[in-house]
Amino acid sequence: MDLEVLEVSEKPSRTPTELVAIVEALIFVADEPISTRVLAEVLEEERDSIQAAIEQLQSEYEGRDSGLQIREIAGGWQLGTRTEYHEEVRKFLKTRPNAKLSLASLETLAVIAYKQPVTVPEILEIRGVQSASAIKTLLDRRLIVAKGRKEAVGRPMQYGTSKDFLVQFGLKDLSELPSIEDFEDLVN
Amino acid sequence: MPLTETILTEKDEQFSFDFHKETAEIMSGGTDELKIKLGEFAGPLDLLLYLIRQEQADIFDIPIARITEKYLEYIRLMKRLDIAVAADFLVMAATLIEIKSKMLLPRDPALAADDEEMEDPRQELVDRLLEYEKFKSAAGMLHERSTIEAAIFPRGPIESDENNAEIDASVFDLLTVFQKIVARHVDEVKMEIQREEISLADMIKNLKARIFEFGEVNLLEFFEEMHSRRELVTAFIAVLEIVRAETVKLLQNKTFGDIILRKV
The missing domain is CATH 1.10.10.10 (Winged helix-like DNA-binding domain superfamily/Winged helix DNA-binding domain)
Incomplete structure (x- = not known):
């Protein structure tokens, strides 16, 4: 004892x-x-x-x-x-690198990563182009997940990034992403 | 950014158009299907940014007439090549024309007196372009990161690892399985004979009894047992119902693997 x-x-x-x-x-x-x-x-x-x-x-x-x-x-x-x-x-x-994401998918992913939770219309607003197929690709590859519906007209689905996203992009957490405003300086 | 629009015609020929030199040439191709590669513009904003840079114009002072002309030229080219122009590209064309016409209109003298700093009709577009450009750069950053990540291998491939923590299957996964099976049934059922259909309540009862007996049920196998589309739909609703009641869990051992219903 x-x-x-x-x-x-x-x-x-x-x-x-x-x-x-x-x-x-x-x-x-x-x-x-x-x-x-x-x-x-x-x-x-x-x-x-x-x-x-x-x-x-x-x-x-x-x-x-x-x-x-x-x-x-x-x-x-x-x-x-x-x-x-x-x-x-x-x-x-004997592996090959994963199929690269298309430009459209990467852009959509960038918008979702920075604006999450974000709805399809909000993504359209930024990208100026329909993103339905890009969203499907990202869902299939489990980089994004549905994050419930927004309390707005039509209750649109909201999306956010997944844990797989962090793993595949080598991030500790979302805060490790450079601030979106940093890209402004880069652009100008 | 590739500038060449390539189109493979039915005659096994590749038609390539150099947008800037406005010359077209026929190259030999290798496929009989009509395949279209529409440059690599991710959208109308992307194309617009490209044209602005091409013209070496200042984004804060866009020569709207010249850029609109270039933009429309591009749209016309897409049409000439029989490429279905995405609606979003047309919306942008309309926006450009609207801005152009606004800038041609003389200012309302009454308004101008009131408001010295009338907003530039281009302002909204410029804001959108700048906002978009940030995300475009962020996309580039993500691309670089994923390239680096793809060069690092963890111990053993996680995806095929049977010990991997089970991934919660989502309703989307469920739908995919369902669609697969429905698609298989389409060809099989030529004529439906009236038969006693199982009710939803019975279906739920059966499924529950099975989960209780075996501890888990492979969804694909369960769906395969159904004889008609109607039964299949009833089975699908039964699964949704049981999962909703949270007495069972939906599990997937690996990505794209079979979905298992398991007792909690």
Whole structure:
């Protein structure tokens, strides 16, 4: 009985090096980007220690010019190959890059990403062109999702970006997108 | 931006038109279907921006007559090549002509006296162009990001991973499955004989009993069992009804995979 209480209450004592190794193992096995919060919960560690371990891990990968990198993506950490080696990886996996999105789809996606939740008429207003087929493509590729109906005449459907969008565009979260006003300076 | 409008005619010839030199030439093609490649303009605003830049005009002081003329020329070209001109392009043409005519009209002297700074008829268009251009650049940024991302591979392809957290299938996925099956039924049923049709209530009861018995039901298989379109529709409504009541969950193991109904 006493022993059991002891086991539960005692915090796991790991050396920083061990923690780095364990964090690496968990990020490796995770199917999806794994968040600092989840790592802290599973390992019963402070978030700060997890954060430090990840930073240590990142610098180790970089320090030895590893073929792998640890990236923050869609609110979590993910182990991925380095862009430099994409040709070799692709050759091995026998995959081809995904079909590129058309200009119309990309524009529609940009409007949705910045204006979400946004309705079809609002997208039309900005793009000056019907976007129905682009929206279908984006829904099919799960880059956008329906986000309920707007409380306006006709109750039009609203769209927003999905988690897949963050993953496919390598974003931590939506705030990582440059501000739309930044593009104004770029344009002029 | 590619400037060449290409059209493959029924005679296996490729007709290409250089918009700027206004020369046309026939090139050999390889397909018998009428295929049209309409440049790469994403819309009328995109075309307009292009023309303004082409004319080296100032976006804040658009030479509206010249740009309108160029724009209409482009629309005419599309028509000449038998390309169905999207309505949105025509709307923009009308807008340009309207602005042009407004600018030709002499100012109302009574109004001008009152309001020294009468709004430029081009203002609204300029605002739209500037707004659009921001999103066009943002689209370019997204394109670059996705290109970089496509060069990074995570451990194992997530999409084909059976352990992947189940994706909640949406009503759209459901409709896609339904359409697939209806399409298959179209050819099969030539004549419908009056028969006792199952009621929606019975269908829901049956489906619920099955989910309860097996824990889960593959929707594709369930729909396949239906004998008529009517039954199929009843089955579809039954699924929607059961999902709405939230006693079961719609699941998809992978993108475009089969949809499973599972007890919560």
